[in-house]
Amino acid sequence: MAQDAAGTAGARVSPQVDSLIRAAQAGDQDAFEQLVRTYDQSVLRLAVNLLRSPEDARDVYQEAFLRVYRNLHAFRFDCSFHTWLYRVVTNICLDQLRKRKVRKEESPTIETREGPVDRMDTFQEEAAHADPERSLWNRQLKQRIETALEDLTPRERMVFELRHYQGLRLRNIGEMLGTTEEAAKNCLFRATRKMRAELGDFT
Amino acid sequence: MNCDSILKLLPLYYYGELTPDEEERVEEHAHGCPVCTRELAQQRALAAALDRRKLVAAPTLLEDCRSDLMAAIQGGAPRLARTVKGPWRLFLDAMAASLSGMSSGMSSGAPASGITRLRQPIGALALIAIGFFAARLIHTGPPSGTGALPGSVTAPTDEVYSTVRSVQPDNSGGVAISLDETRRKVVTGSMNDGNIQRLLLAAAHEDNPAVRVESVDLLRSQSGSTEVRDALLNVLSQDTNSGVRLKALEGLKPLAGDSEVRKTLRRVLLADDNVAVRMLVIDLLVAHRDDNMVGMMQGLVQQENNNSVRLKLEKALRDINASPGRF
Numbered sequence: 001m002a003q004d005a006a007g008t009a010g011a012r013v014s015p016q017v018d019s020l021i022r023a024a025q026a027g028d029q030d031a032f033e034q035l036v037r038t039y040d041q042s043v044l045r046l047a048v049n050l051l052r053s054p055e056d057a058r059d060v061y062q063e064a065f066l067r068v069y070r071n072l073h074a075f076r077f078d079c080s081f082h083t084w085l086y087r088v089v090t091n092i093c094l095d096q097l098r099k100r101k102v103r104k105e106e107s108p109t110i111e112t113r114e115g116p117v118d119r120m121d122t123f124q125e126e127a128a129h130a131d132p133e134r135s136l137w138n139r140q141l142k143q144r145i146e147t148a149l150e151d152l153t154p155r156e157r158m159v160f161e162l163r164h165y166q167g168l169r170l171r172n173i174g175e176m177l178g179t180t181e182e183a184a185k186n187c188l189f190r191a192t193r194k195m196r197a198e199l200g201d202f203t
Numbered sequence: 204m205n206c207d208s209i210l211k212l213l214p215l216y217y218y219g220e221l222t223p224d225e226e227e228r229v230e231e232h233a234h235g236c237p238v239c240t241r242e243l244a245q246q247r248a249l250a251a252a253l254d255r256r257k258l259v260a261a262p263t264l265l266e267d268c269r270s271d272l273m274a275a276i277q278g279g280a281p282r283l284a285r286t287v288k289g290p291w292r293l294f295l296d297a298m299a300a301s302l303s304g305m306s307s308g309m310s311s312g313a314p315a316s317g318i319t320r321l322r323q324p325i326g327a328l329a330l331i332a333i334g335f336f337a338a339r340l341i342h343t344g345p346p347s348g349t350g351a352l353p354g355s356v357t358a359p360t361d362e363v364y365s366t367v368r369s370v371q372p373d374n375s376g377g378v379a380i381s382l383d384e385t386r387r388k389v390v391t392g393s394m395n396d397g398n399i400q401r402l403l404l405a406a407a408h409e410d411n412p413a414v415r416v417e418s419v420d421l422l423r424s425q426s427g428s429t430e431v432r433d434a435l436l437n438v439l440s441q442d443t444n445s446g447v448r449l450k451a452l453e454g455l456k457p458l459a460g461d462s463e464v465r466k467t468l469r470r471v472l473l474a475d476d477n478v479a480v481r482m483l484v485i486d487l488l489v490a491h492r493d494d495n496m497v498g499m500m501q502g503l504v505q506q507e508n509n510n511s512v513r514l515k516l517e518k519a520l521r522d523i524n525a526s527p528g529r530f
Contacts, residue, residue, distance in 0.1 A: 033273065044268060048260040055508070057260065061268040062275065062478055063511050069276055095510050138255070145256050163218055164250065165257060170220050185215060192214040196249060 017081055025072055032072070036065055039082065042166065043089050050093050050161050052146075060096065064089045079175065086176045090158055097154035141199075148198035152191050159187040160195075206232075209239050217246045274445045275479035277416075394424060404434050412444040419447055423454030432458060436467045445477035452483045460491040469499055481512045489519045497525045 017038060023031035043064060047057035067088050075084055149157060158177065162168045163184075168176075174184040209232045215221050216229045233239040371379045392399040406418035419438055425431045431454075438451040448471075458464045465488065472484045488496050500516050507513040 029276070032276075036269070036272065040269065041265060044260050044265055048264075049258050052258070054260070054264055058264065058268055058271070059478070059509050062271055063509065065272050066275060066479065066511075092510060099510075141252055142256060145253060163220075164253060170218075185220065188218065188220075189211065189214055192246070192249070195253075196245065199249060199252065200245075 018077070021072070021075060021077075021081055025075070032069065035081075036068075039085055040065070043085070046089060046161065046166055047093060049165055050157065051096055056096055060089065060092050063092050067092075083172065083175055086162075087178070090162075090176055094154050094158060097157060101154065144199055145195075148195045151194055151198065156187050156191040156194070159184050160191040163188055206236060206238055209233065209236070210242055213239070213243055213246050217243070217250065271445075271477070275449070275477065277446045394421065400425060400428070400431065404430065407434055407438055412447055415442065415444065415447045416450055419450040419454065423450065426454045426458055432461070432464070436464065439471055440467055445475075445480055448475070448477065448480050449483060452480065452487065456487060456490075459487040465491070465493060465496070469496060472503065473499070478509050478512055481509070482515055485512070485515050485519055489523065492523050497523070501525065 017035070020031045020035045020038070024035055040061065044057060044061050047060040048054065051057055051060065064085070068085060075081065149160075152160065155177070159170075159173055162173045162176070163170060170184040170188065171181040174181045177184065209229055212221060212225060212229050216226060221229065229239075233243055365382045365384050367380060367382045369379075369381045371381075373379055390399070390402060394400070400422070403418045403422050406414055407422065409415055409418070415438070419435065422431050422434065426435060435451040435454045439448050439455065442448050442451070455464055455468075459468075468484050468488055472481055472488065475481055475484070485500075488500075497520070500520055504513060504516045504520070507516060
């Protein structure tokens with residue numbers, strides 16, 4: 001299961017991060033850049049996996065860190081910086097997911113200099129399987145997983161992503177999403193139940 | 204506990220989100236229940252299948268994101284004052300400092316000391332030009348009899364920059380080196396000085412984006428002049444660096460009502476790929492309402508991919524009592 005370095009560090013008080021935040025709040029641009037670099041890989045990974053689109057992930061990254069830059073002075077250390085940052089990021093991602101639900105958009109291909117390519121092919125799969133006998137099965141499974149994930153509500157999708165792929169605890173996830181641990185548990189339960197229903201014969 | 208209540212706990216059990224007490228009860232039950240054992244195995248299989256779908260962003264995407272962000276921040280700098288001086292400012296400061304103890308006028312010793320260092324080929328090669336920046340700036344100024352720019356203080360420094368064009372060994376064991384020399388010259392003057400403005404306008408087209416940012420930043424205070432306004436519009440439309448474009452936009456703020464400026468702003472809002480630039484353009488456009496912009500902004504709300512820009516457009520339209528949709 002993915003455990004996020006910045007995420008786990010964020011749950012504890014990290015003196016290095018604290019001093020970076022204070023320096024950035026005082027106007028030190030280098031400190032801000034370092035702060036961004038501490039967390040931005042996990043933010044981009046979340047956006048890429050949730051939105052499955054490099055362009056949208058790039059927009060989320062830019063918008064999230066610009067908001068952080070503009071509002072960093074308001075951070076009062078009453079929660080971990082990681083939680084605070086993820087409140088911003090998850091809000092932006094949820095907005096994107098909700099808009100997609102409405103628009104039912106997203107062409108499965110994107111235009112490149114070499115012509116249209118499958119949106120998913122622009123990424124590397126972390127666990128690519130070389131076994132050719134399983135490739136058809138894998139392709140079908142991949143398709144079914146995408147369908148199953150699309151059937152989740154944006155909130156279920158977010159909770160599932162944060163728990164399964166980012167390895168965050170449900171209590172922390174509830175805090176990020178402005179809800180209770182119990183509500184996050186219910187969300188995770190509903191998400192897994194829906195996916196089991198969609199993927200039952202594949203697993 | 205019966206199977207129904209255990210089945211509800213299995214996903215949380217898998218993710219380690221149960222209390223120790225609940226965990227124990229699940230394990231006790233599952234141990235003797237083939238239905239729940241199978242269910243747990245399927246939960247694991249589902250998780251394994253989902254693990255395989257995990258995507259990894261290309262490292263270039265992360266680098267692109269980082270450079271976009273820093274360009275937007277350095278260009279817009281809405282909250283933090285820039286503490287680091289750019290090369291142009293450093294250049295001016297350093298030259299001003301070095302001039303403080305020097306008399307003005309040409310010094311004949313300076314080129315000689317430069318040439319002395321170039322006698323050995325290795326030394327010559329080491330003196331590859333740092334740039335022709337100063338020389339190019341001076342050539343763009345109007346010619347004058349003394350080589351100095353009227354109204355500005357000019358002085359040569361003892362620095363000569365050389366670019367080696369060729370190195371040819373000769374038969375006697377020596378070497379012939381062909382080189383171009385550039386002498387750095389410092390031009391100082393007030394921002395109201397026409398020559399200084401011309402130099403800055405030229406510097407706004409330099410290859411080095413840091414020089415362009417600094418020049419455009421300095422020109423902002425002179426945006427009342429038509430020449431400077433046109434240069435800022437040109438930078439806004441054509442500069443490849445978003446930080447430079449943002450500086451130009453800052454300079455155009457007082458001219459947001461000017462029809463030429465608005466025409467360019469509308470074009471930039473439709474075409475610029477940088478979010479921070481588009482956000483600032485919206486601010487400038489809404490500061491002075493005009494009929495052309497409402498329809499254009501309504502159309503753009505439908506197409507805009509970036510969430511913040513879209514929200515800003517919608518808010519701007521609401522603020523001017525226009526519908527965010529187009530009918």
